[in-house]
Amino acid sequence: MATYSEEDYLMLSGIQHFAFCRRQWALAHIENQWNDNYLTIAGQNLHHKTDDPYISETRGEKFIVRAMPVHSREYGLTGVCDVVEFKKDNNGTQVFGKSGKYVPIPIEYKHGKEKTNHSDELQLLGEAVCLEEMLFCHIDYGYLYYGKTRHRKKIEFTLALRQELNQTVLEMHSYWQRKYTPRVKPSQKCKSCSLRDICLPELLNRESVNEYIERRLSE
Ligand code: SF4
Structure with missing residues (x-):
């Protein structure tokens, strides 16, 4: 099985940007340009509530870890899980310092409401495959929590979603290896794109950057 080296690890959070728009992801993650708008700032505020590293709460048959760093060599991904709920389960995995076996369930917090595409589901599954690789286990499902509707949605990690x-x-x-920006x-x-002012879709749709520069030089 081929694996990625750490310098080629990509951010888990980029999966939703890539699914939203390939160009947006390339501008932010390859060209390192970012432009906060309302949606991203609101999302960060929601995340701050969960970004309390390593805090663990025990509630009966489960315990919760917040802001858990994860990675996958197989997928070449790295990032931080908002919340991982470890549920006692004989089919689970052993966890250092705990008795019995547990199944980790990733929970990702999102500003706003459910999207019409699969971007949140894909990011959540990205977190799950990292946990599976690190903890030698299989995870069947996770949860997405939407801040606007205060709704927690169960996401089954189907074969079709894994293939996607x-x-x-x-x-x-x-794209990363070719440093390619579509x-x-x-x-x-x-x-609603946070990089609209950098991307300039109205301008660049009409001509390429080179064409634009040539035209301006000839004016
Ligand atoms: S402005 Fe449109 S084309 Fe440009 S990065 Fe955003 S979504 Fe993509």
């Missing part, structure tokens, strides 16, 4: 994640991550690594494809989602 595999394909998505392969594509991300291909050209603009304006769509409805540009209206």
Whole structure:
């Protein structure tokens, strides 16, 4: 099985950007440009509630770990899980310092409401495959919590979703290795895009950067 080296690990949080728009992900993660807008700031505020590293709470047959760093050599991914709930289960895995066996359940917090695409599900599964690799276990499901609707949704990690994640991550690594930023494809989602002012979809859709520079030089 091929594995990625640490310098090629990609951020788990980038999966949702990539699923939203390939160009947005490349601008933020390859070209390191980021432009906070309302949606990303609100998302960060929600995350701060859970970013309390390593705090563990025990509640009956389960315990909770917040802001847990994770990685996967197989997928070349790294990041932080908002919350991981370890549930006592004889089919689970042993956890250092705890008696019995546990299954880890990732829980990801999101600002706003459910999206119409799979981006949140893919990120959550990305966290799960990291946990599976690190803890030698299998995880059947996780939860997405939406701040706006205060709703917790169970996500089953089906074979189809796993195949979609595999394909998505392969594509991300291909862009990363080529340092490739796709050209603009304006769509409805540009209206809520945090990188709109950097991407300039109206301008760049009409001409390439080189064409733009040549035109300005000849003016
Ligand atoms: S403005 Fe549109 S094309 Fe540009 S990065 Fe954002 S979503 Fe993608």
